[in-house]
Amino acid sequence: MKRRVLLQLALLPWLPAVATAKPVINVSTLLGEDPATDVAEQVLREAYHRLGYQLEVHRLPGERTLIYANEGRMDGELYRKLGMDRLYPNLIIVPVPLLTYEIVVFTHGTEFVLNGWDSLKPYTIGHVRGIKIVQENTVGMRTEAVPTMTQAFQKMMVGRTDLVVGNRLSGMAVIRNLKLDEVRVLNPPLASFPVYHYLNKQHEALAAPLAAVLRQMRAEKAIEAIQQRVANGS
Numbered sequence: 001m002k003r004r005v006l007l008q009l010a011l012l013p014w015l016p017a018v019a020t021a022k023p024v025i026n027v028s029t030l031l032g033e034d035p036a037t038d039v040a041e042q043v044l045r046e047a048y049h050r051l052g053y054q055l056e057v058h059r060l061p062g063e064r065t066l067i068y069a070n071e072g073r074m075d076g077e078l079y080r081k082l083g084m085d086r087l088y089p090n091l092i093i094v095p096v097p098l099l100t101y102e103i104v105v106f107t108h109g110t111e112f113v114l115n116g117w118d119s120l121k122p123y124t125i126g127h128v129r130g131i132k133i134v135q136e137n138t139v140g141m142r143t144e145a146v147p148t149m150t151q152a153f154q155k156m157m158v159g160r161t162d163l164v165v166g167n168r169l170s171g172m173a174v175i176r177n178l179k180l181d182e183v184r185v186l187n188p189p190l191a192s193f194p195v196y197h198y199l200n201k202q203h204e205a206l207a208a209p210l211a212a213v214l215r216q217m218r219a220e221k222a223i224e225a226i227q228q229r230v231a232n233g234s
Helices: 002-014 035-050 064-071 132-137 149-157 168-178 201-219 222-231
Strands: 024-030 054-060 076-081 091-107 124-128 142-146 163-167 184-200
Touching (some): 024 035, 024 064, 035 054, 035 076, 035 168, 035 184, 035 201, 035 222, 054 064, 064 076, 064 184, 076 091, 076 132, 091 149, 091 168, 091 201, 132 184, 142 149, 149 163, 149 168, 163 168, 168 184, 201 222
Parallel strands (some): 024 076, 124 163
Antiparallel strands (some): 076 184
């Protein structure tokens, strides 16, 4: 018995090393399938991989995504517009944009001249719950907030709402998936802005190296390649 134990110990240096699991970064984002979310997730998955981390994305309803990230129940928020750190003081922005987010109006038979947010006042507006810019600019208007863009379109198609306001990429994906050829996009966009990744302050040390990796990926056109791949549905 003693000889067997000594033999096993002697062989230990020759045994293959056990792979060490990468530390996991858990981030939250809104519910639903969304090409913009796919872009942000793929970009950040690659960025974290280069830093030796594994990314896990958790889809949560509405403002819970920001609340959980701010409270530290999540390590961060996948992507949001500039300024979320002023509303949620425990969040730290990673100052490299992941993509440009474009807010547009989708209609099904409702025709009018689109001239900013105020021109939406006569109509009932469907939108995804938790998108801050839509909530802030439709205060006092008739709105129907739902968990996903698909549900927003379904309500519009049965006449529960007149319009859907949301991200162009997300809406176009729903139109393709549900074959809603009669739905059109009104121009011009209501808003267009870059979106950024946010970390809870307990991970502040990660912000600078993550920003450096994202800048490198942008210089390599890796982010552009991901955006193109998602836009092509591949």
